[in-house]
Amino acid sequence: MGKLMQDGFGRQIDYLRLSVTDRCDLRCVYCMASDMTFLPRQQMLTLEELLRLATLFVGQGVRKIRLTGGEPLVRPGIVELCRQIAALPGLRELVMTTNGTQLQRLARPLADAGVRRLNISLDSLDGQRFRAITRNGDLDQVLRGIEAARQAGFEGIKLNCVVMQGRNFDEVPALLQYAIDQGIDITFIEEMPLGEVGRSRGEAFCASDQVRRLIASRHALLDSAENSGGPARYMRLVEHPRTRVGFISPNSHNFCATCNRVRLTVEGKLLLCLGQEDSLDLRGLLRRYPLDDAPLIDALQQALRRKPLRHDFDPQGAVQLVRFMNMSGG
Numbered sequence: 001m002g003k004l005m006q007d008g009f010g011r012q013i014d015y016l017r018l019s020v021t022d023r024c025d026l027r028c029v030y031c032m033a034s035d036m037t038f039l040p041r042q043q044m045l046t047l048e049e050l051l052r053l054a055t056l057f058v059g060q061g062v063r064k065i066r067l068t069g070g071e072p073l074v075r076p077g078i079v080e081l082c083r084q085i086a087a088l089p090g091l092r093e094l095v096m097t098t099n100g101t102q103l104q105r106l107a108r109p110l111a112d113a114g115v116r117r118l119n120i121s122l123d124s125l126d127g128q129r130f131r132a133i134t135r136n137g138d139l140d141q142v143l144r145g146i147e148a149a150r151q152a153g154f155e156g157i158k159l160n161c162v163v164m165q166g167r168n169f170d171e172v173p174a175l176l177q178y179a180i181d182q183g184i185d186i187t188f189i190e191e192m193p194l195g196e197v198g199r200s201r202g203e204a205f206c207a208s209d210q211v212r213r214l215i216a217s218r219h220a221l222l223d224s225a226e227n228s229g230g231p232a233r234y235m236r237l238v239e240h241p242r243t244r245v246g247f248i249s250p251n252s253h254n255f256c257a258t259c260n261r262v263r264l265t266v267e268g269k270l271l272l273c274l275g276q277e278d279s280l281d282l283r284g285l286l287r288r289y290p291l292d293d294a295p296l297i298d299a300l301q302q303a304l305r306r307k308p309l310r311h312d313f314d315p316q317g318a319v320q321l322v323r324f325m326n327m328s329g330g
Contacts, residue, residue, distance in 0.1 A: 004061035005300075007272075007307035015229055015261035020078060022266050024071040026099050027135035028123070030162050030191045030204075034135055044266045047077050048287050053264060054085045056196060056293055060300065061091040064229050066224040067115075071268070073102035079109045086114025093117065093319070097160070101137070103145030106165045107152040114184070118149055119187075124168050125178060133167060150182060157229075158185040164204040172214050180240045187232050187246030208249040213230055215245065258311060270300070272307040 005013040024032070025172050045053070054065055065085060072078055086094040095117040096110065103120070110118075124130040124144060131141040149157050161168070161175050168175075172188065179186035188211045191204060212235075220238035232246035245302065263271040267317075268283025280303040285296045 004226065005304055007143075008305040009307070011259055011307075012061075013260055013262055013304060013307075014061055015066070015118075016054070016057045016064070017066045017068050017263040018050065018054060018061045018072065018260060019068050019264060020072045020081065021075040021264045023068040023074055024045065024069055024099065025074055025101055026071065026137045028099075028121070028162075029133055029135065029167075039267055043283075043284075045283060047081050049268070049283070050081060050266075051084050052286065053282060055088055056227055056296060056300075058088045058091050059293075060297060063090070065091060065094050067094070067096045068263075069097075071099050071101070071306040073098055078198070080199060081111050081114050084115075095119070097121070099137075100142040100145040100149075101135075104148045107145065107148040107154075111152040111154050116154065117158070118154055119158050119160050120146055120149065121161075122146070122159045122175065122178075123161050124171055125174050129168065129171075135293055146182065146184075150184070156185065158187055158244075160187050160189060162189045163206045164191055165206045166204055169206050169210070169214075172211055173218055176215060176219075176243075176245065180237070180243045183242050185244040185246065185253075187248055189248040190244070190251045192279050200305075205251070207251070208247040212247065218242055218324075221243055221245070231259075259307075260306070262304075270303060272303060278306060278308070291297055 001103075007137060021044070027034055027036070029169075057065070063120065067078075067082065067085075069075070075081075082094060082096075093116045094114055096115050097119040098119045099120070100122065103118075105271070107118075120142075123133050127139045130137055130142075144229070146157070146159075159179055161172075162167055163172060176186060183272070188208065190206065191206055212221070222236045222238055224236050224244065225233040226234045226244065228246075230248075231250070232248050235245045235247075237243055237245065259273075264282065265271065265279075268281060270280040270282050272278050272280070273314055280299060282296060289295045
């Protein structure tokens with residue numbers, strides 16, 4: 001096993017978010033524009049290249065890989081890719097973020113392939129509002145997918161909800177109650193200012209502290225030191241201990257000091273920080289050195305020294321990067 005990776009500030013990097021596609025069957029208002037242009041197929045990493053990079057990163061000390069997109073389950077061959085990655089010696093867990101639309105069909109195959117935990121996006125329990133947020137989504141399809149995931153035997157299932165003023169802030173109690181009823185976790189996420197989506201980000205921004213106050217008005221909360229290996233801060237509900245409530249707060253309470261991750265886009269760009277543009281072109285190196293990983297490892301180690309101390313997201317949500325979330329890797 002290779003030595004553990006560290007950045008220039010001594011932070012250990014053991015978590016890779018690996019995008020398998022920029023495509024998605026939804027068009028969520030916080031993620032992308034309504035009229036998107038996706039990458040030409042030849043610019044995307046092949047399944048073989050994705051597996052090679054996953055193997056390389058695990059060899060360099062990565063213990064957790066999260067498959068993302070776009071929507072990872074629209075990528076042909078995804079289940080077999082999961083099986084191959086999950087079998088890598090040294091990998092502690094393979095997890096996935098999905099919008100849930102394909103889970104009724106694929107939940108059990110994914111669990112059988114070795115995916116241990118799922119994060120499933122759910123921003124509303126009202127069918128019309130869900131369609132407005134996703135621009136074309138079917139809420140019932142996603143709810144059937146969540147039920148299929150519950151039946152498939154994953155070690156953990158967590159709902160992800162991006163909270164926005166004027167769109168779904170008032171649904172926080174109902175979404176939490178749904179998670180309680182299902183016996184699963186839920187994380188409330190501040191909208192990230194990535195990409196120009198046709199509206200002001202600041203007008204919909206909702207800080208995690210607002211969400212927490214709303215929940216605390218209805219439920220007794222206990223701080224928790226639990227850590228899932230990502231950026232969420234967790235709390236427990238006194239009367240419902242099976243359900244954890246998480247908060248991801250890139251704007252109001254950034255988690256940069258403990259950052260342990262990098263993102264790899266499906267076009268092979270290693271993003272050293274979600275909120276910065278600096279990246280490493282691993283696709284070019286992959287194709288220049290098809291049989292030799294040494295140049296890739298050397299470039300990776302050098303790039304990590306440039307990983308910034310923190311991002312600079314504006315709490316009012318002003319767009320600072322033209323890169324959309326689907327291009328950043330979930």
